[in-house]
Amino acid sequence: MSNINIIPFGGVRENGKNMYAVEIDNQIFILDCGLKYPENELLGIDVVIPDWNYLRENADRVVGVFLTHGHADAIGALPYFLDEFKVPVFGSEMTIALAKLGVSSNSQNKKYDDFHVVDAETEIDFDDVTVSFFKTTHSIPESMGIVLSTKSGNIVYTGDFKFDQTATKGYQTDLARLAEIGTQGVLALLSDSAGAANGGQSEREKDIAAYILETFKYTDHRIIVASVASNIMRIQQIFDAAAQVGRKVVLSGHDLEKIVKTAMSLGKLVLDDDELLISMTDAQQLDPKQVVILETGKMGEPIKSLQRMATGGDKNVQLGDDDLVFITTTPSYAMETAVQKTRDMIYRAGAEVKAISDDLQPSGHASQNDLQLMLNFMKPQYFIPVQGEYRLLNRHAQLAQEVGIAKDHIFITTKGDLVTFNGHEMRIGDRVDVGDTMIDGIGVGDIGNIVLRDRRVLAEDGIFVVVVTIDRRKKKIVARPKITSRGFVFVKTNRELMNQSAKLVEETVQDNLDNKEFDWGHLKQDVRDKLNRFLFDQTKRHPVILPVIMEVNQHARKNNKKKKTTKESK
Known part of the structure; x- marks a missing residue:
């Protein structure tokens, strides 16, 4: 029997950042290595990746990274991970x-080349563990699930999946392989929960393709399509529809161009018309009725790009009368308010808006029926729902109970939980320290809760800077306090508040100068505390207070001047 620990480093009780470590005896297998895009409260943060301090302490035991598909929530943290862990990476060709x-976009990893292409026929032996793969259906070709075969049974990680009987080649699920894995015996199943709230059947991609074609056919004006850069299936449907109605397509965005060129070079994107793709310059020479502009965004909803177009801030595309903005992605719950505001902006610009989610439920994730079908294929002894917020994990757990999995064999985990199998039973044991690592510009992990708290305070209540010049030797204030405020109050209409604040600072500084046990740290903290109480009493706000205390020595300055004069007279 094997000793097994399953540790979520992300992807549970959150959207994105999928990463799961499976310890089998002395080896650690990393399943996916993703990031998530920050929500509004993470001010200034570009992306969030898992904290892998535990893995640093056990780096010699990490045997490799095994990837399910090519979306950012599965591969986005890989450049940062490979900075520290020089281990092989396995995944499908795409x-x-x-x-x-x-x-390659990370300068430190440009020469890294320990990548290995695998497919559903591949088996990799690591001592007593065999790693194999199975085909799944998702919005990107060649997505796969992962099987770790151990002495105690299979550990299966589905990755993102859904079932679609109309899926084309490269997107089809191997149902026979799923049945085979279930027959072999599954100890634990880690299954995608992102669609656990969706009842009924997942929307067939064949129907979505027909909907896109119908929209193109019955639109007589320019079409701006908003989509996800890495949703290769959707991009193929857009290309096919444009070719059938005789339109040309402009790719808007450098990231999109790179992904499309990569997919085309591998034969995963096929153009029916060799001249389908044109530049923005060429598009401006055509009748708008002949043009489709494909706009994408990092977070799945290219909202900011659409807003720039609607307000005239985009140098290439300005929305106007008769344009159709066609949103072909399903916005996340966190973006719903922003999407509605964007719609309003688009209508104000004179354009029309049509969203595919208004009429269909396009999703690359399994619905409730699909989730239960996967559970019935696998028949796991233990079940760990992953990839989703708590409400989705909980709903998935309920679905598992409906197909006969005992409640005490289902684990809704949080980051850092150790789901331990000792050879006889599985349970949640101890925890390891797992947090988030925030990326801001080139800084990795140098932004913590204190910095974020300061950013939130600055955003909400502004900053209050007070500058005082003192002569500590003579125990007096040389220059009256000067106050500068940003984002707190409008200074010109709050002169009295500024004067009272200056007077309070002056008194506080003088009290400290008169004190025999003068201390710089105490002086600054005293100014902060008294100003903070006063400003809150007056405004009910807590700005960031930054006292700047400068010291001069007037006696020394006079002596210096005398010496200088004497020197000149000689």
Whole structure:
């Protein structure tokens, strides 16, 4: 029997950042290595990746990274991970190609080349563990699930999946392989929960393709399509529809161009018309009725790009009368308010808006029926729902109970939980320290809760800077306090508040100067505390207070002047 620990480093009780470590005896297998895009409260943060301090302490035991598909929530953290862990990376041809794009953009990893292309026929032996793969259906070709075969049974990680009987080649699920894995015996199943709230059947991609074509056919004006850069299936449907109605397509965005060129070079994107793709310059010479502009965004909803177009801030595309903005992605719950505001802006610009989610439920994730079908294929002894917020994990757990999995064999985990199998039973044991690592510009992990708290305070209540010049030797204030405020109050209409604040600072500084046990730290803290109480009493706000205390020595300055004069007279 094997000793097994399953540790989520992300992807549970949150959207994105999928990463799961499976310890089998003395080996650690990393399943996916993703990031998530920050929500509004993470001011200034570009992306969030898992904290892998535990893995640093056990780096010699990490045998490799195994990827399910090429979306950012599965491969986005790989460039940062490979900075520290020089281990092999395994994935399908398309997944590895996109992973290389991300890794090559990191200057420290440009020469890294320990990538290995695998497919559903591949088996990799690591002592007593065999790693194999199975085909799944998702919005990107060649997505796969992962099987770790151990002495105690299979550990299966589905990755993102859904079932679609109309899926085309490269997107089809191997149902026979799923049945085979279930027959072999599954100890634990880690299954995608992102669609656990969706009842009924997942929307067929065949129906979505027909909907896109119908929209193109019955639109007589320019079409701006908003989509996800890495949703290769959707991009193929847009290309096919444009070709059938005789339109040309403009790719808007450098990231999109790189992904499309990579997919085309691998034969994963096919153009029916060799002259389908044109530049923005060429598009401006055509009748708008002949043009489709494909706009994408990092977070799945290219909202900011659409807003720039609606307000005239985009140098290439300005929305106007008769344009149709066609949103072909399903916005996340966190973006719903922003999407509605964007719609309003688009209508104000004179354009029309049509969203595919208004009429269909386009999703690359399994619905409730699909989730239960996967559970019935696998028949796991233990079940761990992953990839989703708590409400989705909980709903998935309920679905598992409906198909006969005992409640005490289902684990809704949080980051850092150790789901332990000792050879006889599985349970949640101890925890390891797992947090988030925030990326801001080139800084990795140098932004913590204190910095974020300061950013939130600055954003909400502004900053209050007070500058005082003192002569500590003579125990007097040389220059009256000067106050500068940004984002707190409008100074010109709050003169009295500024004067009272200056007077309070003056008194506080003089009290400290008169004190025999003068201390710089105490002086600054005293100014902060008294100003903070006063400003809150007056405004009910807590700005960031920054006291700047400068010291001069007037006696020394006079002596210096005398010496200088004497020197000149000689």
